[in-house]
Amino acid sequence: MELTETWYLVLSALLFAIGLTGLLVRRNPLVMFMCVELMLNAVNVSFVAFSGALDDLAGQTAVFFVLVVAAAEVVVGLAIVVAVLRRSPSMTADDLASLRG
Amino acid sequence: MDVVVFLIAGAIVLGGGLGVVLSRNPVRAALSLVASFFGVAVLFVIQEAHFLAFVQVVVYGGAIVVLFLFVIMLLGVDTTEDLRLEPLAGQRFAGVIIGAMVLALTLGGLFLSGPGGEDGAVALTGQSAATAPIVEDEPDVNQLSRDLFTRNVLAFEATALLLTIATVGAVVLVRNRGAEDLVVDEPGTAAS
Numbered sequence A: 001m002e003l004t005e006t007w008y009l010v011l012s013a014l015l016f017a018i019g020l021t022g023l024l025v026r027r028n029p030l031v032m033f034m035c036v037e038l039m040l041n042a043v044n045v046s047f048v049a050f051s052g053a054l055d056d057l058a059g060q061t062a063v064f065f066v067l068v069v070a071a072a073e074v075v076v077g078l079a080i081v082v083a084v085l086r087r088s089p090s091m092t093a094d095d096l097a098s099l100r101g
Numbered sequence B: 001m002d003v004v005v006f007l008i009a010g011a012i013v014l015g016g017g018l019g020v021v022l023s024r025n026p027v028r029a030a031l032s033l034v035a036s037f038f039g040v041a042v043l044f045v046i047q048e049a050h051f052l053a054f055v056q057v058v059v060y061g062g063a064i065v066v067l068f069l070f071v072i073m074l075l076g077v078d079t080t081e082d083l084r085l086e087p088l089a090g091q092r093f094a095g096v097i098i099g100a101m102v103l104a105l106t107l108g109g110l111f112l113s114g115p116g117g118e119d120g121a122v123a124l125t126g127q128s129a130a131t132a133p134i135v136e137d138e139p140d141v142n143q144l145s146r147d148l149f150t151r152n153v154l155a156f157e158a159t160a161l162l163l164t165i166a167t168v169g170a171v172v173l174v175r176n177r178g179a180e181d182l183v184v185d186e187p188g189t190a191a192s
Helices: A005-025 A029-054 A058-085 A093-099 B002-022 B026-046 B050-075 B091-112 B117-125 B140-150 B153-174 B177-183
Strands: none
Touching: A005 A029, A005 B002, A005 B026, A005 B091, A029 A058, A029 B002, A029 B026, A029 B050, A058 B050, A058 B140, A058 B153, B002 B026, B026 B050, B050 B140, B140 B153
């Protein structure tokens, strides 16, 4: 059996769906963040698969930028979570409606 | 051989992903996330993207997950969440349905679409879509850095700015509010 990019894309779709389901179902803001990271990783897998299939390095460059932006996003997101959770440690995502201006 | 490695790594990736979603304890979710990231790194290796695999382990498996664990420990929110509790009626059902629909949409787009890949690009435009063709027998670090510092140098500089802004923003967000009075010393505000 030969390993084609379709295998990677199917795996990527499955991982993305798992991450999306987790994001919608879980209520702990930290776990929701982890699910966002899963979705980003799923897209990274498909980027590299397309890069190999099309013989184009641009896909790998895109993954590099996704990594950087994901790191920045995690820093800011966790800072917000820390700022909110320090006040009430048992807070769920629903209580973040108090961020409304 | 490649197929075997792919199947093992894919199982680790999906198992880790399910572990993140299904584990009640946030620490276990973070450790499942590490497993998933390592599986993705293996997938990068068998696709000859060695530098990205390295960065994946260092940045995702190292920095980001450590940051998650650090925040979990710092806030002491590593209490188990009762997953049977569902305060918002129907949220879980709707979430699973939406996830399944997105999965069906992506798989449908994958298997029901017309010619894809290199053939599809040539069929549509008459020429190869590659903007930065991969050179065989050259380390992918060299190729990636050349692409990064020639075609994408502006975006690269923008990411440097982004990281600086993110760092400063994080410091401002979690700064201790009590210290504000020491810094801000305007007349009229000190009394309140």
